[in-house]
Amino acid sequence: MIPLRSRRRAAAPRETSEGGPLLRIERVQLGYWVDARFHLAVAEATFEIQPREKVIVIGPSGCGKSTLLKAIAGFIAPASGSISVAGRSTLAPGPDRAIVFQEFDQLFPWKTVLHNVAYPLRVNGHSRGEARATAQQFLELTHLAHAQDRYPYQLSGGMKQRVAIARALALDPTILLMDEPFGALDAITRQRLQLELNRIVAETRATLMFVTHSIEEALVLGNRVVVLGDTPSRVLEIVDVGDLGGPETQEYGAMRGKLRDLLAVDRELPEEEEDGGIN
Amino acid sequence: MKKLISILALAGLAAVLGAATALGDGKQAAPSKLTIAYQPGLGYAPLILMKQQRTIEKQFPGTQVEWKVLASGTPITNGVISGDIQIGAVGVGPMLVGWARGVDWKVIAPLNDGDLWLMAKNPDIRTIADLRGKRIATPTNTSIQAVTLRKMAEAKLGSSKALDSGLLAMDHPDGMQALLTGQIDAHFTSPPFQFQERARGAHIVARSYNYFGAHTFLVTVMTQKFYGEYPQFARAFYRNVANMQKLIKANPDRVAKILSADAGGLPTNRQFKQWLVNPALNWTTRPRGLMRTANFMRRTDQIGKMPGSWKELVFPPVYPTKGS
Amino acid sequence: MEASTSTVAFTRPRPLGWARLPVWLRRGIIGAILIVVWHLYAVHKGPLLVATPWQTAEAFYDGWKNGNLASQTWTTLRLLLEGVAIGALVAAGLTAFATLSKVGEDLLILLTSVLNPLPGVAILPLAMLLFGLNESALRFVIANATIWPIAIAVSTGFKTTNPTIVAVGRNIGLSRGRVITDVLAPAALPYAISGLKTAWAFGWRTIIAAELVFGVAGSEGGLGNYINNARLYFLTPQMFAGLVTIALLGVVFETLFGALERRTVVRWGMKTS
Numbered sequence: 083m084i085p086l087r088s089r090r091r092a093a094a095p096r097e098t099s100e101g102g103p104l105l106r107i108e109r110v111q112l113g114y115w116v117d118a119r120f121h122l123a124v125a126e127a128t129f130e131i132q133p134r135e136k137v138i139v140i141g142p143s144g145c146g147k148s149t150l151l152k153a154i155a156g157f158i159a160p161a162s163g164s165i166s167v168a169g170r171s172t173l174a175p176g177p178d179r180a181i182v183f184q185e186f187d188q189l190f191p192w193k194t195v196l197h198n199v200a201y202p203l204r205v206n207g208h209s210r211g212e213a214r215a216t217a218q219q220f221l222e223l224t225h226l227a228h229a230q231d232r233y234p235y236q237l238s239g240g241m242k243q244r245v246a247i248a249r250a251l252a253l254d255p256t257i258l259l260m261d262e263p264f265g266a267l268d269a270i271t272r273q274r275l276q277l278e279l280n281r282i283v284a285e286t287r288a289t290l291m292f293v294t295h296s297i298e299e300a301l302v303l304g305n306r307v308v309v310l311g312d313t314p315s316r317v318l319e320i321v322d323v324g325d326l327g328g329p330e331t332q333e334y335g336a337m338r339g340k341l342r343d344l345l346a347v348d349r350e351l352p353e354e355e356e357d358g359g360i361n
Numbered sequence: 362m363k364k365l366i367s368i369l370a371l372a373g374l375a376a377v378l379g380a381a382t383a384l385g386d387g388k389q390a391a392p393s394k395l396t397i398a399y400q401p402g403l404g405y406a407p408l409i410l411m412k413q414q415r416t417i418e419k420q421f422p423g424t425q426v427e428w429k430v431l432a433s434g435t436p437i438t439n440g441v442i443s444g445d446i447q448i449g450a451v452g453v454g455p456m457l458v459g460w461a462r463g464v465d466w467k468v469i470a471p472l473n474d475g476d477l478w479l480m481a482k483n484p485d486i487r488t489i490a491d492l493r494g495k496r497i498a499t500p501t502n503t504s505i506q507a508v509t510l511r512k513m514a515e516a517k518l519g520s521s522k523a524l525d526s527g528l529l530a531m532d533h534p535d536g537m538q539a540l541l542t543g544q545i546d547a548h549f550t551s552p553p554f555q556f557q558e559r560a561r562g563a564h565i566v567a568r569s570y571n572y573f574g575a576h577t578f579l580v581t582v583m584t585q586k587f588y589g590e591y592p593q594f595a596r597a598f599y600r601n602v603a604n605m606q607k608l609i610k611a612n613p614d615r616v617a618k619i620l621s622a623d624a625g626g627l628p629t630n631r632q633f634k635q636w637l638v639n640p641a642l643n644w645t646t647r648p649r650g651l652m653r654t655a656n657f658m659r660r661t662d663q664i665g666k667m668p669g670s671w672k673e674l675v676f677p678p679v680y681p682t683k684g685s
Numbered sequence: 686m687e688a689s690t691s692t693v694a695f696t697r698p699r700p701l702g703w704a705r706l707p708v709w710l711r712r713g714i715i716g717a718i719l720i721v722v723w724h725l726y727a728v729h730k731g732p733l734l735v736a737t738p739w740q741t742a743e744a745f746y747d748g749w750k751n752g753n754l755a756s757q758t759w760t761t762l763r764l765l766l767e768g769v770a771i772g773a774l775v776a777a778g779l780t781a782f783a784t785l786s787k788v789g790e791d792l793l794i795l796l797t798s799v800l801n802p803l804p805g806v807a808i809l810p811l812a813m814l815l816f817g818l819n820e821s822a823l824r825f826v827i828a829n830a831t832i833w834p835i836a837i838a839v840s841t842g843f844k845t846t847n848p849t850i851v852a853v854g855r856n857i858g859l860s861r862g863r864v865i866t867d868v869l870a871p872a873a874l875p876y877a878i879s880g881l882k883t884a885w886a887f888g889w890r891t892i893i894a895a896e897l898v899f900g901v902a903g904s905e906g907g908l909g910n911y912i913n914n915a916r917l918y919f920l921t922p923q924m925f926a927g928l929v930t931i932a933l934l935g936v937v938f939e940t941l942f943g944a945l946e947r948r949t950v951v952r953w954g955m956k957t958s
Contacts, residue, residue, distance in 0.1 A: 155856060175855040185849045192871045192953045202857035235954025253857065435916065442733050455917075462919035464733060496818055503917050529818060530913075535810075544818050663918075 102169070103130035104257050104289050105154065110163035112149050113314075123149045125314035126163070131257065136283060136290040138300040138323075141310030142345055147293045150310075151261050154291070155181045168256050177206055180250035181259040184266055186242045189234040189249075196221065196230035199249045206253065220248040223282055240271040247279065251286055258283075260292045264299070276302050297341045301326065301334065309344045318344050391421040391594040392447065392587075398429040398437045399450035402533065403553040403636055404473050404579040406620060407605035407644070408450055413619050416601050421594065433501065433532055441466055441584060448598065450581050454505040457655055460674060461664035466582040468675040469595055470602035471684075474643040474650075475578025477506055477569040478555040479513075481547045482540055482562060489517040489524075489567060495546035498529045498536040503663065505578065505654070506549040509569040512657055516572060521661045551578065553628070553636045573657075575643070576650025577684075588676055599646065599678035606644035613637045648675060648684035736922040744922035745929055754911065758930055761907030764820060765885075765892050768827025772884060775828065776835035781865060784843055793836060801833035805891030806898055823895055830891040831884035838880020842873025875950045882942050893931065 112124040123146035131137045141147045152158050154165055156175035165172055167179060182188070189198045196217055203213035221227045224244040234242055243263055250258055264272040280303060283290055292303055300307045305324035308317055321341070326334045395417070399405040411417060412428045429446070431437050434455045440446030442464055450472065459466060479497075486492060499507040507528065515521040527546075531539060533554045540548040541561055548558065559565070569576065581602065588595050609616050617633035636642075651671045658664045668674050671684050703711065720738050727735040736744070748754030779796070782789035805826040812822040846869055854868040870877075896909025906914075908927055915923035950956045 157852060157855070175852075175858075177856065177858045179856075181852075181856050183849050183852070185847075187847050188849045188853050190850060190853075190868070190871070191955050192874070192949070205858055205863075233953050249857075439734070442731070458918055462733065464919065501917055502914060539813075539818070542814070544813060 104133050104168055105131040105291065106164075106166045107150075107154070108164045108166075110150070110153065110165060111161040112146060112153050112158065113161050114149075114158075120161075122161075122314040124310075124316075126316050127310070128163075129308050129317060129320060131289060131291060133289055134287055136292065136303060136305045137308060138304035138306070139291065139293045139308045139310065140295065140297065140300045140341070140345070141315060142312055143295055145310045145313050145315040147295075147310055147315075148261050151181070151259055151291065151293050154257075155179050155259055177202065177253040178256040179259055180253045180255035181261065182243070182246045182250050182263045184262045186239050186266065187234075188246050189242055191234050194231050194233055195226060195237070195245050198234070198245055199252050202249060202253055216252050217248075220252040221245075223251075223285065224248045224278065238271075239267055240275060243267065243275060244278070247282065251282065251288060255288070257289045257291055260290065262294050263292075265294070272299075279303065297338055297345070300341065301329075301338060307341065309341065390591070391424045392591055393423060394425050394427070395448070396427045396429060396440070396446045397448045397450075398431050398440060398446045400433060400437070401430060402551060402579075403620075403633075404475060404551060404642065405450055406609060406616065406637070407472055407602050408581070409620060409623050410605045410608065410616065411601055413623055416605075417598070420597060420601075424594075434504075435501070438464070441582065447587050448581055448583050450579060452500070452505045452579055453577050453651065453654055454503045454508050454658075455501070456580055456582055456674075457651075457658055457664055458503045460668070461658075461666050465585045467585065467588070467673075468580040468648065468679060469583045469588070470581045470599045470679065471577045471646050471648045472579040472581060472602065472644075473577070473606075474575050474645060475551060475569075476575075476641040477509065477549065477551050477578065478559075478565045478641070479506075479510070479547055479549045479567040479569075480540060480555055480558045480563040481566045482543065482558075482564075483546060484564075486546060486566060489513050492524055492527070492547055492566070493518065494527060496527045496529055496544075497524060497547040497549060498531040498539060498545050499549045500532060500536075500551075501530050502528070505569070505576075506551070508654065508658055508663065509572055510549055511661055512572045513567055515661075552639065552642050553632075555641070556636055556639065573650045573653055576654060577648045578642070580648070583676075595676060596678050599676075603646045606646065609637055609644045645682075646679065647682035648679065650685060652685055733919055733921060736925040740922040741925040741929055744920075744926040748923065748926050748930075754926065754930060757906060757911045758908050758934070761892055761896065761909065762934075764823050764907065765827060765888050768824045768892070769831050769881075769884060769888050771824060771828040772831030772888070773835055773881070776832045776839060776880075779832070779836050780839045780843065783840055784865060784869065785861070793840065797833050797837060800829060801837070803829065805830040805887070806894045809895050809898060823892065826895055827888045827891050830887040834883040834887060835877070835880040838876045838883070839873050842876030843869050845876075846872040875955050878942070878946055878950060885938060885942075889931075889935075 107130070108128055110124065110127045111122065112127075113120050113122040115121075127150060129137075139147045139150065149158065153160055154167070154172065156172050156179065159173070172179065189195075190201070193201060196214070199217035199220055200213040203216055204210065208216065218227065218230065221230050224247060226241065226244055226248065229237065229241065234245070237245070246263070264275050267275065276299065282288075290303075294300060301323055305322070307321050307323050309319050309321070310316070311318045321337070323337055326337055328334065397408065397412075399408050408428075417424060417426050431440075434451045437446060437449040437451055438455060438459055441449045448469065456466070456468065481492075486495070497510065499510060501507065510524060510528070511521040514523040514525075518524070529545065531545075531548075533550055536545070536548045536550060537554045537558055539545045540558060540563060547566060548554075548563075550558070555565075581598075583595065613634050614630075617630045617637060620633045620637075621628065621630045648671060651674055652668070655664065655668055655674075659667045672680060675684070706714075724737050724739075727737040727740075732740070745754070779789070779793050783793040784790075808829060809822065809826050812825045816822040816825055850872065851864060851868055854864045859867060892907065893909040893912075896907045897913050908930060912924050912927035915921070915927060946956060
């Protein structure tokens with residue numbers, strides 16, 4: 083077992099003192115200004131995430147799910163409502179809600195793979211030796227130890243995303259946020275990384291909030307799925323998907339159908355491509 | 362092959378014709394085209410008069426004369442060497458330096474003797490010794506002013522290089538402005554700038570006549586080659602310069618009017634007349650102080666060789682003046 | 686570990702003729718031809734106007750041996766380095782200010798559009814009025830020639846920084862100030878180096894031209910003054926030796942910049958050109 087809680091200052095809480103939810107979103111409204119008008123992206127969202135849960139937020143394109151993630155990360159302030167992480171109302175971005183973006187270019191090109199993972203640790207108070215050791219641990223976890231001295235431009239897209247995941251997890255965040263991280267990858271790599279993510283999250287016992295528009299991905303990765311409707315969006319339904327059988331089972335197919343129906347509710351959607359699942 | 366032969370034949374014919382016309386030119390009296398270059402300043406008055414009165418054009422109707430005013434002696438020198446300028450007006454210093462380095466030129470007509478003044482505005486600067494370590498502007502490093510300054514340094518401070526560290530090259534208008542605004546401590550200049558500076562509160566620290574005696578200031582030069590081709594024209598040019606000088610002495614009012622008109626009205630007639638009659642400038646074609654200057658420049662290594670006599674530096678029309 | 690690529694021997698098609706010769710030979714031949722052309726031109730124009738390659742080489746060698754060229758070159762270089770350093774600092778400050786506030790950005794844009802087009806030599810008289818006739822005036826003029834290219838380049842670099850990595854920077858807990866120094870600055874490095882190269886070139890031209898105008902007629906002075914002096918005294922080989930020195934220095938600095946780039950932006954795969 084990898085010892086993940088090394089000595090560090092300003093530890094991000096993994097649990098709240100009362101054992102309550104790690105993330106609580108209450109009647110949150112989100113929008114943005116274009117010229118002089120305010121556009122509402124999310125009309126109202128309310129849900130919770132418990133420790134060690136893997137929650138997938140799914141919805142049609144443009145429904146505001148990424149906006150919601152960014153609000154939790156602290157980049158946007160909610161127009162109304164409250165967001166609290168481990169009991170604290172979050173305002174500024176911070177490593178307790180480490181985020182993995184969709185773009186490959188989220189690594190610092192002037193740092194090696196190892197330093198990309200170690201540097202955020204140094205920023206948060208770890209000594210050079212600690213940071214290096216921790217970084218190496220997480221690179222081993224993501225099977226990237228052999229590439230630790232390479233520069234990002236020398237890596238493939240899938241490898242870059244794994245580095246980003248390693249970096250985020252090395253910070254031992256309260257909750258790991260992921261914004262369609264596999265969306266830019268090809269189908270094969272995407273499948274592989276989904277499996278890896280499952281393994282990594284299990285080993286690190288992380289809490290995960292994952293945004294996607296792919297039903298298959300939601301079913302593979304998640305315990306619960308929060309379905310958002312069209313903009314300005316609301317939470318349509320929250321379903322448990324943790325105890326489904328494999329993709330060939332009837333329950334799985336039923337759930338897939340249900341989600342598809344939910345997502346097609348407000349408008350005509352093209353048939354969802356079957357590219358996100360394990361076959 | 363046939364085409365090649367006919368091309369060669371045509372070329373040969375053209376060459377022969379060309380040579381024939383060239384040979385036919387032979388000892389023409391005057392060049393068909395002439396460029397005369399001078400610098401801004403009062404000392405070039407004889408040339409300005411010739412320009413305004415179209416003297417050359419009247420004497421040699423077949424000659425087209427182009428008059429150029431250039432900012433300093435350097436482009437004039439380059440122009441004479443490369444053949445773009447046939448007659449140039451420069452100071453004695455650059456003339457000597459060029460001559461010593463093998464530039465194939467000599468003086469065709471000296472324009473004037475000039476007493477050049479070292480001006481300062483600061484009342485505390487009275488003698489050469491006061492100038493140690495101060496900023497002094499001269500036209501260029503080889504100008505007669507710079508040379509005289511070095512002579513002054515040698516005479517009063519023991520070494521010709523004593524003031525070198527403060528020397529700056531500035532052309533006359535810039536130097537005057539710098540002196541009057543206090544940016545430099547002394548300006549070694551020439552008429553009319555030295556007159557203007559004195560009128561504006563500067564005083565004379567030293568005069569060049571006190572160190573080189575009465576000496577030539579500006580001269581006109583041409584190449585040996587040009588003289589060889591057009592000796593009659595050169596002689597006529599010399600006579601014209603001499604005549605203009607006579608005119609300046611005889612009728613300064615009229616000359617002042619012409620100069621003022623040439624300068625666009627500013628400075629005025631009266632000012633020009635005042636300057637023209639000032640004894641600091643002596644309008645003569647008799648070269649003076651050439652050997653003395655050359656001697657000093659040779660001693661301080663500014664030129665590499667000495668002329669045997671002043672006659673080596675001038676063309677035959679100047680010989681009768683019994684110069685030095 | 687990458688798989689070995691030498692298991693199958695691919696042969697490149699052999700180029701013909703000129704392209705077949707090694708690089709150094711091709712450059713050498715062209716260089717030799719140019720030198721011969723130079724020599725013929727010099728002979729044609731005469732020794733007072735153009736020096737031959739051999740005369741130039743001699744004058745160059747003598748100039749370095751007796752230290753004249755060396756000390757005057759150093760004077761010029763020193764002034765240039767000082768001016769560029771000042772320029773870079775001011776540019777960095779202005780750019781940081783522009784990044785942190787809107788007022789700063791407006792100020793930077795305004796100053797750049799007004800002051801950038803001014804050639805150094807044109808503002809030299811103004812500089813001399815402000816600072817007097819000394820080296821500070823020269824430093825001022827060089828600084829003005831270098832600030833704006835660097836400021837433009839760096840602020841472009843900042844503006845075009847991928848917003849994702851800025852978001853990452855904030856996410857991992859960097860303060861605003863540290864985002865500038867730890868994220869924006871390295872991200873802008875390719876632009877900064879390019880701006881520095883431009884600034885160096887402008888500064889170089891400015892100092893030489895200013896020296897020709899400024900014209901210290903005495904015993905000190907830089908490379909421009911050396912060339913001017915040689916011109917006055919008709920020492921054409923020396924003048925050419927001065928020009929050759931400038932050209933050689935240009936090559937030296939090109940190489941230095943190239944090395945800097947190789948060690949940083951090329952290594953990181955960030956080279957923009």
